[in-house]
Amino acid sequence: MEKAKRKEKEFLFRRQEILEEAERMFAAKGFHATTMAEIAQGAGFAIGTLYQFFQGKEDLYVSMVTEKLQLMYQEIRGAVQAREDTLQKVDALVSTYFLFVENNADFCTFFIRSDGATLPDVSNALREQMIEAYLGQIQFIEEIINKGIEDGIFQPGKARDYAFALSGIIRGIIFDWLVGAHQGSLTGKTGLVTDIFLRGVLVDQNNKR
Amino acid sequence: MEKAKRKEKEFLFRRQEILEEAERMFAAKGFHATTMAEIAQGAGFAIGTLYQFFQGKEDLYVSMVTEKLQLMYQEIRGAVQAREDTLQKVDALVSTYFLFVENNADFCTFFIRSDGATLPDVSNALREQMIEAYLGQIQFIEEIINKGIEDGIFQPGKARDYAFALSGIIRGIIFDWLVGAHQGSLTGKTGLVTDIFLRGVLVDQNNKR
Amino acid sequence: MEKAKRKEKEFLFRRQEILEEAERMFAAKGFHATTMAEIAQGAGFAIGTLYQFFQGKEDLYVSMVTEKLQLMYQEIRGAVQAREDTLQKVDALVSTYFLFVENNADFCTFFIRSDGATLPDVSNALREQMIEAYLGQIQFIEEIINKGIEDGIFQPGKARDYAFALSGIIRGIIFDWLVGAHQGSLTGKTGLVTDIFLRGVLVDQNNKR
Amino acid sequence: MEKAKRKEKEFLFRRQEILEEAERMFAAKGFHATTMAEIAQGAGFAIGTLYQFFQGKEDLYVSMVTEKLQLMYQEIRGAVQAREDTLQKVDALVSTYFLFVENNADFCTFFIRSDGATLPDVSNALREQMIEAYLGQIQFIEEIINKGIEDGIFQPGKARDYAFALSGIIRGIIFDWLVGAHQGSLTGKTGLVTDIFLRGVLVDQNNKR
DNA sequence: GATGAATGAGGATTCATTCAT
DNA sequence: AATGAATGAATCCTCATTCAT
Numbered sequence: 001m002e003k004a005k006r007k008e009k010e011f012l013f014r015r016q017e018i019l020e021e022a023e024r025m026f027a028a029k030g031f032h033a034t035t036m037a038e039i040a041q042g043a044g045f046a047i048g049t050l051y052q053f054f055q056g057k058e059d060l061y062v063s064m065v066t067e068k069l070q071l072m073y074q075e076i077r078g079a080v081q082a083r084e085d086t087l088q089k090v091d092a093l094v095s096t097y098f099l100f101v102e103n104n105a106d107f108c109t110f111f112i113r114s115d116g117a118t119l120p121d122v123s124n125a126l127r128e129q130m131i132e133a134y135l136g137q138i139q140f141i142e143e144i145i146n147k148g149i150e151d152g153i154f155q156p157g158k159a160r161d162y163a164f165a166l167s168g169i170i171r172g173i174i175f176d177w178l179v180g181a182h183q184g185s186l187t188g189k190t191g192l193v194t195d196i197f198l199r200g201v202l203v204d205q206n207n208k209r
Numbered sequence: 210m211e212k213a214k215r216k217e218k219e220f221l222f223r224r225q226e227i228l229e230e231a232e233r234m235f236a237a238k239g240f241h242a243t244t245m246a247e248i249a250q251g252a253g254f255a256i257g258t259l260y261q262f263f264q265g266k267e268d269l270y271v272s273m274v275t276e277k278l279q280l281m282y283q284e285i286r287g288a289v290q291a292r293e294d295t296l297q298k299v300d301a302l303v304s305t306y307f308l309f310v311e312n313n314a315d316f317c318t319f320f321i322r323s324d325g326a327t328l329p330d331v332s333n334a335l336r337e338q339m340i341e342a343y344l345g346q347i348q349f350i351e352e353i354i355n356k357g358i359e360d361g362i363f364q365p366g367k368a369r370d371y372a373f374a375l376s377g378i379i380r381g382i383i384f385d386w387l388v389g390a391h392q393g394s395l396t397g398k399t400g401l402v403t404d405i406f407l408r409g410v411l412v413d414q415n416n417k418r
Numbered sequence: 419m420e421k422a423k424r425k426e427k428e429f430l431f432r433r434q435e436i437l438e439e440a441e442r443m444f445a446a447k448g449f450h451a452t453t454m455a456e457i458a459q460g461a462g463f464a465i466g467t468l469y470q471f472f473q474g475k476e477d478l479y480v481s482m483v484t485e486k487l488q489l490m491y492q493e494i495r496g497a498v499q500a501r502e503d504t505l506q507k508v509d510a511l512v513s514t515y516f517l518f519v520e521n522n523a524d525f526c527t528f529f530i531r532s533d534g535a536t537l538p539d540v541s542n543a544l545r546e547q548m549i550e551a552y553l554g555q556i557q558f559i560e561e562i563i564n565k566g567i568e569d570g571i572f573q574p575g576k577a578r579d580y581a582f583a584l585s586g587i588i589r590g591i592i593f594d595w596l597v598g599a600h601q602g603s604l605t606g607k608t609g610l611v612t613d614i615f616l617r618g619v620l621v622d623q624n625n626k627r
Numbered sequence: 628m629e630k631a632k633r634k635e636k637e638f639l640f641r642r643q644e645i646l647e648e649a650e651r652m653f654a655a656k657g658f659h660a661t662t663m664a665e666i667a668q669g670a671g672f673a674i675g676t677l678y679q680f681f682q683g684k685e686d687l688y689v690s691m692v693t694e695k696l697q698l699m700y701q702e703i704r705g706a707v708q709a710r711e712d713t714l715q716k717v718d719a720l721v722s723t724y725f726l727f728v729e730n731n732a733d734f735c736t737f738f739i740r741s742d743g744a745t746l747p748d749v750s751n752a753l754r755e756q757m758i759e760a761y762l763g764q765i766q767f768i769e770e771i772i773n774k775g776i777e778d779g780i781f782q783p784g785k786a787r788d789y790a791f792a793l794s795g796i797i798r799g800i801i802f803d804w805l806v807g808a809h810q811g812s813l814t815g816k817t818g819l820v821t822d823i824f825l826r827g828v829l830v831d832q833n834n835k836r
Numbered sequence: 837g838a839t840g841a842a843t844g845a846g847g848a849t850t851c852a853t854t855c856a857t
Numbered sequence: 858a859a860t861g862a863a864t865g866a867a868t869c870c871t872c873a874t875t876c877a878t
Contacts, residue, residue, distance in 0.1 A: 011841095032241055035867090035868060035869080036868080036869060036870080037868080037869090040844095045842080045843090046842060046843045046844055047843085047844060047845095047869090047870080048842070048843055048844060048870085048871080048872080049841080049842055049843070049844095051869095051870070051871080052841070052842075056869075056870075057868095057869070057870090131388055135388070138385075145410075152412065153411060153412055154410050154411065154412065155410055155411075155412055158401060158410075160385070161382065161385070161398070161401055161405075162405065162410050164378075164381035164382050164384065164385045165377075165378040165381050165382065165402070165405045165410075166381075167377075167381050168374075168376075168377035168378045168379070168380050168381025168382070168384075169373075169374040169377045169378055169381075170377070171377050171380070171381070172373035172374050172375075172376050172377025172378075172380070173370065173373050173374065173377070175373065175377075176347075176369070176370070176373045179340055179344070189370065192367060192370055193374070195409075196370075196371065196374045196406070196409065197405070197409060197410060198409045198410060198411045199408070199409035199411055200404075200405065200406060200407045200408035200409035201354075201363050201364055201367075201371050201374075201406060201407060202362060202363065202364075202407045202408055203361065203362055203363065203364055244850085244851060244852080245851075245852060245853085246851075246852090246861095249861095254859085254860090255859060255860040255861055256852090256853085256860080256861060256862095257853090257854080257855085257859065257860050257861065258858085258859055258860070258861095260852095260853075260854085261858075261859080265852070265853075266851095266852060266853090450659055453871085453872060453873085454872075454873060454874085455840095455872075455873090458840095463838085463839090464838060464839040464840055465839080465840060465841095465873090465874085466838065466839055466840065466874090466875080466876085467837085467838055467839070469873095469874075469875085470837075470838080474873070474874075475872095475873060475874090549806055553806070556803075563828075570830065571829060571830055572828050572829065572830065573828055573829075573830055576819060576828075578803070579800060579803070579816065579819055579823075580823065580828050582796075582799035582800050582802065582803045583795075583796045583799050583800065583820070583823045583828075584799075585795075585799050586792075586794075586795035586796045586797070586798050586799025586800070586802075587791075587792040587795045587796055587799075588795070589795050589798070589799070590791035590792050590793075590794050590795025590796075590798070591788060591791050591792065591795070593791065593795075594765075594787070594788070594791045597758055597762070607788065610785060610788055611792070613827075614788075614789065614792045614824070614827065615823070615827060615828060616827045616828060616829045617826070617827035617829055618822075618823065618824060618825045618826035618827035619772075619781050619782055619785075619789050619792075619824060619825060620780060620781065620782075620825045620826055621779065621780060621781065621782055662846090662847060662848080663847075663848060663849080664847075664848090667865095672863080672864090673863060673864045673865055674848090674849085674864085674865060674866095675849085675850080675851080675863070675864055675865060675866095676862080676863055676864070676865095678848095678849070678850080679862070679863075683848075683849075684847095684848065684849090838878100839876100839877100839878085840875105840876100840877105840878105841875100841876100841877095841878105842874105842875085842876095842877105843872105843873100843874085843875080843876105844871105844872105844874105845871105845872105845873105846870105846871095846872105847868105847869105847870100847871105848868105848869100848870105849867105849868095849869100850865105850866105850867095850868100851864105851865100851866105851867105852864100852866105853863105853864085853865105854861105854862100854863085854864080855860100855861100855862100855863095855864105856860100856861105856862100856863105857859100857860085857861105
């Protein structure tokens with residue numbers, strides 16, 4: 001069916017346009033301060049049309065955030081899975097994370113700092129959904145770490161804590177970059193992050209780095 | 210003036226009651242979903258009375274958050290400054306942070322995960338203020354680290370990055386605890402956090418820990 | 419032209435299907451709460467198709483009601499005209515009315531109690547139309563009564579009032595039956611109604627019935 | 628408490644003003660076509676003020692109708708109970724009904740014809756409430772009739788049917804008057820109505836009236 | 837003829853804030 | 858100082874109707 005296919009494609013295209021406009025708006029003004037009318041106008045549609053693609057404002061918001069996060073997680077996973085070596089996986093994890101943030105600074109500015117979970121005014125059900133997505137990402141990191149533990153390069157027993165720690169370091173550095181007017185290269189800090197995560201900050205008396 | 214003093218005291222007392230009710234409400238329902246009427250009712254005052262203590266809803270919200278954060282930062286600083294040794298300062302930083310979170314889980318649940326900075330719907334001016342508070346905290350950590358660098362125990366040159374990293378690790382572990390139904394002791398993870406921060410996660414070939 | 423005829427027939431058939439679905443919907447949910455989309459879906463047509471048969475929602479509503487009423491009036495007139503005797507005409511009027519209600523309880527439940535005239539939200543022009551239909555029915559009853567007056571069996575001078583009175587009695591009894599969960603036979607009350615209308619409720623001292 | 632009393636009085640006064648404006652509006656344009664803004668404006672209040680007296684539009688509508696009906700029923704009951712004799716009670720019932728309609732033609736025009744029960748678009752719960760009110764009135768009439776049966780002046784066994792019949796006759800005549808541009812006196816038709824109800828329309832061969 | 841995606845006007849309701857008492 | 862009734866701006870969403878395919 002050629003026709004059905006083209007319709008499907010057009011539908012997805014329009015949907016994407018709306019999502020992109022929504023991202024701009026929400027990022028700039030937040031959830032409540034952004035009106036459906038503005039998004040519609042910005043995307044070049046009538047208000048009612050938005051409701052053919054999304055159930056309502058909240059659905060639009062959550063769809064936008066969820067899909068963007070999904071994209072980020074996908075990119076990260078893809079990059080990580082392309083590596084064999086555990087240390088390289090960690091490196092890919094951090095650098096891909098940073099790369100995504102550099103390329104999506106607006107979105108991240110209003111969202112990433114929330115640990116992927118703060119939606120003070122959005123329904124709890126949706127909040128859960130986003131926490132879950134974040135926890136999925138944590139689990140993914142945990143698996144990498146577990147692999148490293150099996151290989152004898154990471155200390156055993158604390159994989160989940162390490163995952164949160166690594167994620168925390170990454171987010172900390174990202175936050176710095178985001179509020180700091182995006183100075184310098186974020187990806188350039190990959191080595192710094194992995195270094196802290198792997199070897200800590202202490203001066204190693206026996207084995208200078 | 211005895212009288213003026215008592216008035217002052219009563220004023221502060223009332224103000225505090227409002228703040229506490231506001232904290233409960235905002236933590237439970239978020240900024241927008243909480244109404245001034247609810248807070249007034251909960252605190253046992255008339256709506257109009259709230260406006261004698263705070264300029265408006267936003268002011269009330271920000272005051273609550275700011276003062277709570279201030280309290281947290283104060284506690285942390287107090288504990289840190291009570292130690293001489295840099296490593297003990299780091300330890301105090303982490304454990305006091307954790308202690309505060311354990312004692313203020315509700316507040317932290319809705320707020321700390323925001324890196325102390327996400328207020329999607331609150332005016333930018335206020336957001337800046339909160340980011341600033343967070344950056345103040347970062348700077349405080351940075352100073353500890355600089356001290357450690359001077360003492361030759363931390364690697365030089367990256368104090369600010371280290372500060373964000375440490376803050377990130379702490380927040381990561383806190384997040385885990387908050388969404389994980391507060392299982393186990395958070396303060397009990399102090400050693401874990403400092404360990405990661407100081408020595409990293411790698412198995413040290415030359416110098417087993 | 420065979421073809422044109424078949425088309426005509428199909429057109430009428432489709433139209434009828436839409437009307438029947440509309441009747442179900444409107445009876446169940448009222449005018450405003452029923453959407454064109456629902457009717458279209460229920461009737462198995464596309465929304466746009468409805469507009470080939472009816473000018474709009476209001477037209478559809480009014481057509482449905484009007485035609486249903488027309489049907490009722492037709493049945494009643496047919497039955498009445500089949501009788502010669504005036505008293506038998508009255509009897510036929512009442513019993514056919516009741517019969518129709520029994521067979522169209524859903525429609526009547528939402529409509530008949532309105533005296534065939536209450537459409538609080540439908541345009542005045544249409545309201546007039548329906549009042550007129552009702553008045554037509556009254557006039558028809560009036561004519562029966564006038565015949566009876568000519569025959570010397572009804573008291574003269576009040577034919578129109580009598581028509582409203584008879585119609586009122588019928589509607590009163592119907593209302594009772596409709597809200598009373600349709601208990602018992604409505605047609606079985608024909609004698610009761612005609613009795614009240616003809617002889618009143620007083621015990622006749624001279625002439626026991 | 629003088630003050631509380633005056634407040635109460637003022638509250639009731641404002642509420643009544645809103646109800647009266649609502650009655651005008653709803654009677655003129657129907658439920659859906661009337662906006663809260665119009666009522667507020669007409670009553671000289673801000674929109675929000677309406678919500679201090681009524682939960683919402685529907686509540687306002689139902690309150691208006693319910694209270695008006697209550698008033699009508701009260702007047703009727705009062706007049707009926709002031710009479711001793713059953714036939715005089717019937718007379719008072721009809722004439723007071725008519726009097727109320729004459730004095731509240733607007734309200735009745737849009738409502739009475741509905742048998743006190745048609746609210747096509749208002750929630751079912753409320754519809755039930757109004758049907759109940761109507762049935763209460765029927766029961767009241769039924770009791771009068773039962774008294775007459777005990778006294779041996781009405782034919783036994785059909786009190787409820789008679790009540791609906793009498794109510795039906797009254798409504799039928801009212802409808803005529805309402806749609807007929809209010810020609811002539813409605814109360815003047817009291818005798819006509821009681822005559823039909825009591826003695827029917829047949830010419831009585833033995834006992835001329 | 838049939839379709840159904842797009843349109844956008846229209847309104848109920850909420851709630852922070854004010855100010856007369 | 859405390860009150861809380863009154864205010865009214867601001868916005869989400871529905872759904873009848875159209876028209877390009």
